[in-house]
Amino acid sequence: MTPARGGARVELAGWGWRHSGRSRWSLRGVDLLIEPGERVLLLGASGAGKSTLLHAMAGLTGESGAVSGDEEGRLRIDGGPAAASRGGVALVSQDPETQLVMARSGDDAAFGPENLGLERAEIWARVREALEEVGFGYGPDRPTAALSGGEKQRLVLAGALAMRPRLLLLDEPTANLDRAGAARVRRVLEHLLRSSEATMVLVEHRVAEVVGDAANADEAGEAVADLVDRVVVVEPGAGVVADGEPAAVFAGHGRSLADQGVWVPGREPRPSVRPGAAGPAVIEAAGCTARAPGGIGLLGAPGAPVLHGVDAAVHPGTATALTGPNGAGKSTLLGLLAGLDAPQDGTVAPRGRLAGVSTRPLAKWPARRLARHVGTVFQHAEDQFVTGSVRDELAFAPRRAGLSEGETRRRVDELLERLRLTGLADVHPFTLSGGEKRRLSVATALSSGASHAPDVLLLDEPTFGQDTRTWRELVELLSELRADGRAVVTATHDAALLRCFTDVEIGLSGGYARPPAARSEAGAALLADRPPSARSRERSGSGPDGRNDADGAHRSPPGADADRCGERGRRRVSGRGEGERR
Amino acid sequence: MSAAGADRGRRAARTAAEGAPERTPAPGRAGAGAAVRAEAADCGGEGGGSAAVRTAPAESASAGPRLPRRAWLPRADPAGKLLAAVLVAAGLIPVVDPVTSGVVLAAGLGLLPFSGLGRARLAALGVPLLLMGASIGLVNLVFGEEGPMGALGAAVRLLAIALPSMLAAVTSDPTDMADSLVQRLRVPERPAIAVLAALRLIPLLAEQWRTLGRARRARGLDSGGNPARAAAVFTGKAFALLVRSIRIGTLLAMAMDARGFAGGPRSHARLSRWRTADTALLAGTLALLAAAHAVSAAAGTWTPLTF
Numbered sequence: 001m002t003p004a005r006g007g008a009r010v011e012l013a014g015w016g017w018r019h020s021g022r023s024r025w026s027l028r029g030v031d032l033l034i035e036p037g038e039r040v041l042l043l044g045a046s047g048a049g050k051s052t053l054l055h056a057m058a059g060l061t062g063e064s065g066a067v068s069g070d071e072e073g074r075l076r077i078d079g080g081p082a083a084a085s086r087g088g089v090a091l092v093s094q095d096p097e098t099q100l101v102m103a104r105s106g107d108d109a110a111f112g113p114e115n116l117g118l119e120r121a122e123i124w125a126r127v128r129e130a131l132e133e134v135g136f137g138y139g140p141d142r143p144t145a146a147l148s149g150g151e152k153q154r155l156v157l158a159g160a161l162a163m164r165p166r167l168l169l170l171d172e173p174t175a176n177l178d179r180a181g182a183a184r185v186r187r188v189l190e191h192l193l194r195s196s197e198a199t200m201v202l203v204e205h206r207v208a209e210v211v212g213d214a215a216n217a218d219e220a221g222e223a224v225a226d227l228v229d230r231v232v233v234v235e236p237g238a239g240v241v242a243d244g245e246p247a248a249v250f251a252g253h254g255r256s257l258a259d260q261g262v263w264v265p266g267r268e269p270r271p272s273v274r275p276g277a278a279g280p281a282v283i284e285a286a287g288c289t290a291r292a293p294g295g296i297g298l299l300g301a302p303g304a305p306v307l308h309g310v311d312a313a314v315h316p317g318t319a320t321a322l323t324g325p326n327g328a329g330k331s332t333l334l335g336l337l338a339g340l341d342a343p344q345d346g347t348v349a350p351r352g353r354l355a356g357v358s359t360r361p362l363a364k365w366p367a368r369r370l371a372r373h374v375g376t377v378f379q380h381a382e383d384q385f386v387t388g389s390v391r392d393e394l395a396f397a398p399r400r401a402g403l404s405e406g407e408t409r410r411r412v413d414e415l416l417e418r419l420r421l422t423g424l425a426d427v428h429p430f431t432l433s434g435g436e437k438r439r440l441s442v443a444t445a446l447s448s449g450a451s452h453a454p455d456v457l458l459l460d461e462p463t464f465g466q467d468t469r470t471w472r473e474l475v476e477l478l479s480e481l482r483a484d485g486r487a488v489v490t491a492t493h494d495a496a497l498l499r500c501f502t503d504v505e506i507g508l509s510g511g512y513a514r515p516p517a518a519r520s521e522a523g524a525a526l527l528a529d530r531p532p533s534a535r536s537r538e539r540s541g542s543g544p545d546g547r548n549d550a551d552g553a554h555r556s557p558p559g560a561d562a563d564r565c566g567e568r569g570r571r572r573v574s575g576r577g578e579g580e581r582r
Numbered sequence: 583m584s585a586a587g588a589d590r591g592r593r594a595a596r597t598a599a600e601g602a603p604e605r606t607p608a609p610g611r612a613g614a615g616a617a618v619r620a621e622a623a624d625c626g627g628e629g630g631g632s633a634a635v636r637t638a639p640a641e642s643a644s645a646g647p648r649l650p651r652r653a654w655l656p657r658a659d660p661a662g663k664l665l666a667a668v669l670v671a672a673g674l675i676p677v678v679d680p681v682t683s684g685v686v687l688a689a690g691l692g693l694l695p696f697s698g699l700g701r702a703r704l705a706a707l708g709v710p711l712l713l714m715g716a717s718i719g720l721v722n723l724v725f726g727e728e729g730p731m732g733a734l735g736a737a738v739r740l741l742a743i744a745l746p747s748m749l750a751a752v753t754s755d756p757t758d759m760a761d762s763l764v765q766r767l768r769v770p771e772r773p774a775i776a777v778l779a780a781l782r783l784i785p786l787l788a789e790q791w792r793t794l795g796r797a798r799r800a801r802g803l804d805s806g807g808n809p810a811r812a813a814a815v816f817t818g819k820a821f822a823l824l825v826r827s828i829r830i831g832t833l834l835a836m837a838m839d840a841r842g843f844a845g846g847p848r849s850h851a852r853l854s855r856w857r858t859a860d861t862a863l864l865a866g867t868l869a870l871l872a873a874a875h876a877v878s879a880a881a882g883t884w885t886p887l888t889f
Binding site for chain 2 (some may be wrong): 083087090110113114115370400
């Protein structure tokens, strides 16, 4: 039943790596000895070269490797070069989509063993065992395309285990998964660690996911077990700066790690947030039904339904979160509310202030008008870059709106300043780091609106994969927008974001929406004013307008937000909030 | 019995009927499937059950149209079907008269009931094919020097050559096709696997294309019915898609390398089997071509290709 027979010994001496075309070494002078069977968590600021180190251990660097760059020093696995122990080493990365090879699940798990040249009977015995090991719930003929994200990642893990690796390398294996999927993968890993003797090296920037701590329970209240028994901290350009048992490392280096943006347990960021004053809805979705896009061309099957008769309202001065597992319809609903897609059935219509601009359904608005009033930030920041430099990205919307060069420059400079991108104005957006790309993508959405922001800002997983610094900046920026009376809608499964910065949560599951739930006092006040029964009566009865006036103005009580984001934040926020109201 | 179940059953039956090949002992593919499913049912619990429910609709969306596996043509060896299509092309390229091609086309149409393709798919595939044939015929009729017979010949020949290739392509599972090409025709293994892996990415890229379009609308960019602007937007999207596809391709290549794809001899988890029916398909194709040429010669219509 053990997936691995014994563990590998990893030795690094004076090891360094520089990506091709870069002048700076991402890692240098790494001296590290990992004994067989050890479970190591590799930590460091983003861009510290942790993934590269894993890739090097997987034998992907070097002459024939997929990753090119300059390597120095010595890297030995079981005394030999890493490339020679390929097959004895397995790598699991973030995104399952780019790790699955075959169309059928069993064939995919068999891919590694085939490459090892194993006999057919042995291959299928291993595949069966590995699929069992990860709790894969289907037969080997299950199409990989029909799996959920979490299932795909467990299949990737099975494919790695089927090779019976002596060294298991995990690069943020749960990063792309929803909460349930991530918990399932984590349980599989825990089980593996008990049953296997393989050496394991893990990169994970959400440390709480992998380091157990009584005070540190996950959302379900379930204590997180220790996945690692050793923590190694690396610093860009330098080598190993800390190494030891998790508790000792966090006691000694917790602060500096947190300062570098690492999610250290007990040192989570505490953004200061301001509440907003909720107002009557500006966008309302009623009875929305949507289908996934069908297959390609005439041969494709029609898409499966993704949303069934969903209602949702977007209020200014309010942070609304769409939550639910992957595939529940969060992004689809976000796209409808953003006017990017039209529902198959039902309406998404502007209300109140936005209805003053145009009363047509949002999806029918011309793009330019839509961008001025409703901004959308996509999950992958790169998707929405349309020019060749950071400055042009930000100047794009003002120029199209017909602003003068001087006014455009003033606006761009202000946004650059506000989102800490000033030094990068002339850089190509694609060459930015992950955090910079995220800030730029938010800035582009802000740049198109009148008075520096659109009325509604919708963000798809805005905090995904961000370090604590970017995370905190984002939350504070969004909270400023909310205090300014903008509506902020996020599709997210970030528990910290829900806790710190959400007034109303709309939970989705299987394409159905649960009634909106209050996540803050402001949210509670807003929802209390409009009980669900009244809403349905209004919808069936009156026309599109009229109802907005009935809503009246909403007031958010002092200290409505900030609640569990830390005392400091709370005091500051309530003070400011009250001041504003006077 | 579900489609997947039927498939498993078929594989099991095939294994049983043909006896153990070189070295496939008891735990064949079908056995493995059943065991794993049973296991999954046992450990069910929260995850398994809800996961199954959640992905049920996803399957119908992304698994694409399923071929009824019992039809004769989908069961034939993909390499055999491709070879037959190549034979037809080789046999018909040198003749331009409508009779020779017409006989082959008639035989090809006769295969349709055995293709397992539903009426909707046949229409989706057939309409473009017919349009192609009609336009070739029309062009030859108007501009050609061979007159109506030559034009009809060109159209029928095109259809007669295209139909078998199309049937070979759409009635073969891509994985089976790659296995068969590698194991039967000794096609180099790495490109074949790479193409398979790339096929898996096509839906991802299609999704990406839609996302890029939506992202441009969110930025205030749309064609607004202006063809020049539509072209500019298209170019921008195409470039962004290229960047993304290179990124995805690199990541996939790394994942494949990490799974030992980079070097050394590979073994095959799936055995591609050549059956009597496959030999019969090739023999039948040759006989058909001979008959077509003979019929045309007997009718006095046989016309070779001249330059």
